[in-house]
Structure formats: C-alpha cells, structure tokens
Amino acid sequence: MKRGWGRSLGAIALGIGLLGGQSAAQAQSSGKPQYGGTLEVGTVYVTLSALSWDPADWNWKSNHDSGQFYEQLFAADLSKSKKHGGKHAFYADAWLPSDAIRGELAESWQWKDKPLRIEIKLRKGIMFPEKAGVMKSRELVADDVVYAYNRLDRSPKKIVGYFDHVEKVEATDSHTVVITFKDFFAEWDYRFGWGYFSGIYPREVAEAGIANWKNANGTGPFMLSDFVAGNSNTYTKNPIYWDKVKLDGTEYKLPFLDKVVYRTIKDEATYITALRTGKLDMLENIRWQNVESLKKSAPQLQWSRWLNMSGTFLSFLVDQKPFDDVRVRRALNMAVNKQEIVKAYYNGHAELFAYPMHPDYIGYYEPLDSMPESIKELFTYDPKKARKLLDEAGMPKSFSFKVQVCSCNPDHMELLPLVAAYLEQIGVKIEIQPMEYAAFLSAMTSRTMTAGYFMNNGHTNPTTTIRKSFTTGQQWNPSGWSDPAFDKKMDEVYRTRDEEKRQEMLKEMTREMLDKAPYLWLPTPYVYTAWWPWVKNYGGELRAGAVRPGPIYARIWLDQELKKKMGY
Template identity: 55%
Template sequence: MKMIRTLLAGITGMALATVAGQAMAQASTDTPKYGGTLDIATTSTGVTTLSWDLADWQATLQTRDTGQFYEQLFSVDLGKAKSRGGKYPFTISGWQPSDAIRGELAESWEWVTPLVLEIKLRKGVKFPAKAGVMPERELTAEDVVFSFNRMNTSAKKTQGYYDHIDKVSAKDKDTVVFTFNKFLADWDYRFGNGFFSGIVPKEVVDAGPGNWKNVNGTGPFMLGNVAQGNSLTFTKNPVYWDKETINGTAYKLPFVDKLVHRVIKDEATQQAALRTGKLDILSSISSEAAKELKKTAPQVKWNRWLSTSAARVALRVDTKPFTDVRVRRALNMAVNKQEVIDKFYGGEAEMFVFPMHPEYVGYHTPLKDMPPAVQELFKYDPAKAKKLLAEAGYPKGFAFKMQICTCNAEQMELMPLVAAYLEMVGVKMEIVPMEYGAHLSAMTTHTNGAGYLTTIPDVNPTTSLRINYGKGQVYNAPMWDDPKFDARVVDALGERDEAKRQQILRESTAFILEQAPAIWMPAPYRYTAWWPWVRNYGGELFVGAGRNAPIHARVWIDQDMKKKMGF
C-alpha cells in the first residue's frame, strides 16, 4: 500500500532497481541421487484444487495437481530447454512449440489420411496398484478411448471443444485412431496435451473420481495425502515408465521419494519459507520481492520470465454503460499504464502481452506495429477519455462495481491505483473482493458483474481468442458476442497453412484489442527461485496445460550439499 500512496501523491521517486539478469542453471553433470522430498510452491500456490475429477471441466488448477499422476498423449522434450542448451524456457502453461513436442503416452503418431490420425501407445506403461480401486495393470488403447468419451459426454464440457472429432476408437491394444470430420490446428492441444486430456482409468471412475483417495494414473507420482489449505503430498510411482539419460547412463524416474505442493496464500510467508529452506523451489515471485530475496538469500538461483497472466478489468459489453465502445476505450485511456510499469512494477513489466504473448513468434504483433486505434488505448490521455465519455452521454462519469479475487495480493494492491486513475475522469470503480471459489464461479456461470478482474492467460496462440472472447465460452467474462469474429477464429483454426493461420489471428487480435472489452493492463516479469541443492533444474515451469510432473520427476536433491549449507 505504501507504493500506491506514493503514486497517488504524484511522487516521482526512483524506480525499483531491476533484479540482476537471469541465472539459468545448466543441466547437471554430477551423478543423480535418489531419495528425499522436493518441496514446491507452484505459480498458483495460493489456491487449492476445487475438484479431482477431470470431467468437472470448469474446475481450474486440475492439471497442476492431477497432472502428477494423470498423463497425456503428448508432452515436451525437456532436452530443448534453455537450461539444457535449447531455445525454450518452458514457462508458459499451455503452449508447446511444434518442434519441441514429445510423445508421452504416445510413442508415435501418423496422419494415415488427411482426417484420420493413428497413435501408437508406448508398450509397458502401467497403472500402479491402488488399494480398493484397482490392481497394477498395463495401459491400453481402451483407456484413451474411455477417457475421451467420458470428457466428451460430460455435462460440464466446454462448448464445441471436440466437435471436430467424429469418433475415437481402439484399433488394437496399443493403437488409438482419431477420426476427424474437419481439420483443427490445435488438435494436439484439445486432446493430447491440454487442460482436459488426462488419461483416467475406468476403475477410478467406478470408485469415485472426485475423491482424492481414489485417483490413480500412470504418471511419476501418486497422490498420498491432501491437507486442505496446507499441502498436497505425492509419493513416487514405483512402476513409472520414463527414464532420464545423464552422462550416457539411463536413470529410472522419479529421483525424489516425495513431492510436496505447499499451499501458501501470503507472499511474505512464501518468501520466508524459501529463505529458511522449507521450500526448495518458489515458482513465482514479484520483482520487488526478488530484489530483497537476493540480499537475504544470495545463494539462491534465479530465472526471470514474462507472465502470460496480465491483469485486465473485463467490461461486460451486454451491460450499460459498457455497451458503448467509446466508454470502454475511454477507460483504457484514463489509466496511465506507463506509470504503472515504471512505478508500480519498477520497470519490471511489459506494456503489451495479452492476448498474444511475445514468445508466440509469428502470432504476436508488437504494439508499435499495431493500428493507431490500438496503440491509442495504451497511451495516457485523460482529456480524450473525458471527451469520449461526454460523447457517450456520461459527461459527469458513472459508477460501477469490479469483482476481484482476494487470492492475488499484487492485484489487490494494483486495483486501487487503477480506481484512482478512473476517478480522475469522473468514473468511480468500486472494488468488490471475493474468495477464489466464488470469484471463479461468477465468471464460469456468466453471473459476474459489469466489471471483473481476470487474469485467464492466453494459453497458446490458437486458443487465446477463442476461450477469452468466443460466444458462450466459459472464460468470456466480457460476454463478447460477435459472429464475424467467431467465424474468423474458426477460419484460423481450420487453416493448415501456419503462415495464413498466423495472419488471420494477428488481424483478429488487433480487432478485439481495438474494441476494448477490457481495460488492458501491463504484464509483470516474474521470478522463479531455487536452492542450489535442487539439481537438474533450470527454472522450467510447465510442459503444457499447467503440468509440471515431468520436470519435477527429473529433479534430485543433493542432500549432502543441503546439510553443508545448514538446512
């Protein structure tokens, strides 16, 4: 709050010093060691899983936790990570670069016709025994078919998500056939390495998939205990199939005996846990906190990454006064976004990230190359904001309520500043705090207020526009409804030529930005920190769709180093 008071008073003190450049750890060259516990605070450590059943489509954070045991057809090749000499940071939750995709449960795949995809499964992959649920047994093609059909018939399914698929069938024990009715560019994301692609055995569904004590999959870890609001404890899967080759030797995974996801809502408590060694990895840290941690924990290693979750105040376009594009554009011009970058984030943010992240090469258009009508929304112009409001019939402004989740302390601190900017042009934004579950439910049921703070990320370049602004989509908080826009997104998804697909999505992105169904805000840089005893790790966060199990399965703890460092 001190920072906000300083900004509101107009004090132009020095910006926070930028934390020193990232220190990516190279892949370990020493001999791996088995055993120990890996304690992690994830990028979403402040909230807990709402459901363990993948068929509860609208329950977020599933893949963060269920992804430890429910594997998917595809993953990414972590050998292509920057920390291992590759070109990808693997810090974006839902994107898999086409040249970095690796089969997970899929050993190989082939288009046998333009609309028939045949996938060969890895042989010897097993579900571990689960007392009262199922015996140890081998994964088969029928498990994939069962999982797909269950997701496709769920009453909570996202509208149109699998409409491109006619059927999924088992050709034999190890071969799955996907028969399409039309090509879809993100077919691999939809049911291969997306948020709704986990392979769940029928035995778990029969036992009750919503009960965490019943869950069981082929992944590197098994769910051992849930301490609600405190921690999730995963244990090593004794029959896990994958290996890691280091210095020419193949090692069975995972290396650690236990993986613990800590639930820590307070950021200061997160940082204290890292400093005292109670956390081995703290996945998401603000630049301001990172600056202090570098002083108090100088031996900690770091990675810097640009968030995909830029805060934005969604404005319901079906509710007055936000039915008028002039009002929506005015609110954007009323906020001094450059000052937010310079003073609130200490320079550690980028003006223009959403809805196409800069790392999406070919899909992202830099702000300087956007049409003038888009660029205008990112420039501070309170005089024009007032003029537009007057033209729209609100010369004295208006008031509206904006719902915000209490789960994000940074946004709770940022929004009063945004409210102060708006008040300067006569608009009163009343901030309505909500607990995580209620806040999420308001959006997913489309009962959210006229203003709603969202940070639903762009996920990946072929999905971002659809999930955030497609008619009827769960995360469409502004309730955007434009048949022509939807049709162009459909055109892009049906285009096999990637260059043409990129062009359509670049044009559609410029259109939605210009229409301003939200107050577009800058995206901050975040930091990941880990102790040097965490080996074979370089700050990677995701292998797709919020999943991180393959990353943590490859980490080992140097217990001797940890003891020598006094922990």
C-alpha cells in the same frame, strides 16, 4: 515437522559460509544424479489449492494437481530445454512449439486420409500400480484412452465446441487409438493430447469415485498419497514407473525424488519467508517487490525471470449499459496511465503491451509500435480525450460501477485501487468487491459477475488466447463478447493447415479485439522463480504441457549432502 521447516536465517548464513564463497553457478553445477529426498515446492499457483480431482469437471487447474499421476498422450520434450542447450524455456501455460513435443503415452502417431484420421500407437508395458480398494495393477491399454475421452466429452461441464471437430475416438486394438476428424483442426494435439483436460485414467478410478483424491491412480511418476485442502498435496514415488531419462550418456530410471509436496500458502509474506528460511526448496511465483530482499538475505538462491503468461485486465460486460458503447470502453482505457504503472508501480518489471498475444509467440505477436494508431491510442494516457469520449457517449459527469477481484492475488489487490484512482480523475468511481477464489471463479462461470471483473487470463497458446476470450459462449470470455462474424473467422483459423496463413489471420483478429476494447488493457508483469542450489537438473522450467509441471519434477534430484552443509 518436515526437515528444514522452521530453520533460522542464521542457518542460511552458516550454510553460505560452508560453501566457502563459491558462486551460484558453481553451487548449481550438477554431478551424478541422486535418488531420494522430498522436494518442497511453492508452485506457480502457490495460493490456490486443488479445485477438483476429476478431469471431467473441466477445471483449468486439473493438470497442475493431477499431472503427477495422470499422464497424457504427449508432453514437452524437456531434452530441448535451455538448460540442456536447447532453445525452449518451457514457461508457457499451454504452448508447446511443434518441434518440442514428444510422445508420452503415445509411442508414435501418423495422419491418414479418407477418412481424415490420426492413428496413435501407445507404448507397451506401461502399468497402473495397484490401488487398494480401487484396482489391481494392470497395463494401460487403448480402451483407457477412449474411456477418458468419452467421459470428458459427455461431461455437462464441457467447454462449448471443444471437441466439435472430432467424429469419433476408438481403440482398433489393445495399443492403437484412432481419432477420426470431421475436418482438419489445427489444435488437434493440444485439445486431447497435452491440453488442460487430457489426463488418461482408468475406468476403475472413475467407478470408485474419481472426485475423491484417495481413489486417484495413474501411470505417472508419482502417486497422490495425501491431500489437505488449503495446505498441501503430497505425491509419493511410483515404484513401477516406466520412463527413463538419459543424462551425460547414462540412462536413469525416473523419478529421482521420493516425494514432491506442493505447499498451499495464501499469505505472500509467509511463502516468501518459507523460501528464505529453506522451508521451500523452490518458489515458482515471486513478485519483483520481493526479489532484491531475497537476493540479499539468501544470496545462494538461483533465479529465472519470465514474463507472466497471463494477461491482466479489467473486463467490461459489453451487453450492459454503459459498456455496450465502445466510446466508454475506450475512454476508460485512455484514462489510466499505463506507462506510469510500468515505471512506478512495477518499477520497470513489466511490459506495457503483451496481451492477448504473448511476445514469446514468434510469428503471432505484433509489438505495439506495429499496431494501428487507434490501438496505440488505448495505451496512451489522455484523460482529457477520455472525458470527451464519455461526454459524447452521453455519460454523466460522475458515475460508478462494481468490480470483483480475487483476494488470492496480491498484485491485483494492490493494482486495482491504483486503477480506481486514475478513473476517479475523469468522474468514474468503482466499488471494489474482493472475493475468495472459488466464489470469484464461480461468478464468471455462472455469469453472475458485476459489470467490472478484474482478472488474469492465461494466454494459453496463440490460437486459444483469442478463441476462449472473444468467441461466443466461451467460459473464459468474461466480457461476454459475441460476434457471429468473428466466430466464423475463428472457425476458419482452425481449419487452415498453413501456419503462416493462420498467423496472419490471428494477427488481424487480435487487432480487431484490441481496437474494440472489451477490456481495460493493463501491463503484463515479469515474475521470478527461485530455488536453492541443492535442487539439481532444473533451470526454471514451469510447464511440460498445459499447466502441468509433473514431468519436470520427475527429472529433478536433490543434492542432499549440499543441503546438509547449508544447515538443512
């Protein structure tokens, strides 16, 4: 049994007593970094096991699970985090501001013209560790980057249009990668620099069978040493890892930890108890309903609060009746009391309006009070007008449709019946169909979902949030929205070099989609992260690239003496 697993609440009380009543801030104060120990973490996706170990499967969660060992060209510059006096929280699922990107495998990069290209110089001396039955230890070279790109680009699961801007990727010498572009593309660094599918791996791993976790091998701070589906991912320290970190003027070799263990726990009560009793050192995803009880029973926990980086909505299949009629879609929006959901369901721990643009996207986000009246109307409870619109659309006094929802999301399982109750007041009934995550995701990707689909969708970043949700043929476009004129606007955004111009274009496109209501727009909740005071050099950061926490965990250390004093 793992150290600390199965401890009682009495041990926590003893630990608090041993701390002598010192404040959380004092308990969190960091001394000299320590090496060793195992970090037990319930991640942002604590209920979800790894979906695939092959980046070419194009699954959105790949970086989250493989980003400990598959590094990327770029990553977040964590020295600019708020805990180090910077301005960035690093919560966003896939948004790195331009002043917070560092080279990871890339040492430097430079734009050049005629042809339009970017030349990337790789760091020298970065090594793949030896992997029995897979490969000998060797240096990372430019051919590895080219191989990973080409394999991703040729995958039959590739997102439509994802690399259409790329003419070619080539290695011009052992440590230089050149990406030649057809046109300027505003998201070039995200798409294959630090994005969802950007992990760099060697040919040997692919040839050995990359889908088998036992063959995984990368240049990152940890190596995947065990995987039990539905239970845990175990990552062990890479002894030849290349990177270092400077703290208080002293440079330290990374990582500090011996192991990182992701715990997969589907039951909410179980993972809350695991944190409370010290089984988990960190839990990154806590609903507001659990916060006060945790603060009372485990007052030494450290906290951060963040506005969910995924929007919540009920998507309508707009190419099917009755949802091909905008009046029906608008009516269902007006029939739901969203202000009451914020106040009564979320107890104020939510924002009425924070999707598809996130308030953190400064320059791109417009608050509701700046929106046209026709959009404000969609967030104003008016069941009489809703029923009138349904009548105008020729809808019967009573009709029903099916809605699929993921049983993996406790919030959705509780919220959807509330939405159903509002809709029933205007004669609309929904048949709720809970599904396990794999089946739920498959329903969307195979386009076999029901007329209604209740989901979270990541904001991602200010451009992708619009592209993936509302342009033709995109996998993460659950409503099936398709408009050639809108697609053309999206293409123009990507080819516009001036960011201020892109911001205005995306504001206009956001207003257009809000007004057309392909979704029943719902509030965005706040989420909480908590960790024990023995977890050091951590301030609540969640991602250092697209859904990738690996570089964050590599910089954490454990105060093991404090942990023992607290009874663990």
